[in-house]
Amino acid sequence: MRTYNLFRRKGEADLxxxxxxxxxxxxxxxxxxxxxxxxxxxxALSGFDATAAQASAAANGFYLFHSAS
Structure with missing residues (x-):
C-alpha cells in the first residue's frame, strides 16, 4: 500500500x-x-478507500475524504 501524508481540515475534523x-x-x-x-x-479510518485514493492521487495528486471515526 502507498504511504500518504494526511492533513485534516481545520474546523472540520472529519475532512x-x-x-x-x-x-x-x-x-x-x-x-x-x-x-x-x-x-x-x-x-482504520472510516471513509478511506485505498483503491479510490490511488486513482485520485494518480489523476489529481491527492485524495479528499470524510472520516466517521
Missing part, C-alpha cells in the same frame, strides 16, 4: 486530504486551513 509521500502537497493545503494529522492507520 482529510491524503497526499502520497512522493508527491508535492497541493497549493490549497495551507497552514491557515489545514493541519498535518499525526500519523494514523489510514486503513
Amino acid at each position: 482529510f486530504c491524503a497526499v502520497p509521500q512522493d508527491v508535492p502537497v497541493p497549493n490549497f493545503v495551507t497552514a491557515d486551513n489545514w493541519e498535518y494529522a499525526r500519523p494514523l492507520d489510514i486503513e
Whole structure:
C-alpha cells in the first residue's frame, strides 16, 4: 500500500486530504486551513478507500475524504 501524508481540515475534523509521500502537497493545503494529522492507520479510518485514493492521487495528486471515526 502507498504511504500518504494526511492533513485534516481545520474546523472540520472529519475532512482529510491524503497526499502520497512522493508527491508535492497541493497549493490549497495551507497552514491557515489545514493541519498535518499525526500519523494514523489510514486503513482504520472510516471513509478511506485505498483503491479510490490511488486513482485520485494518480489523476489529481491527492485524495479528499470524510472520516466517521
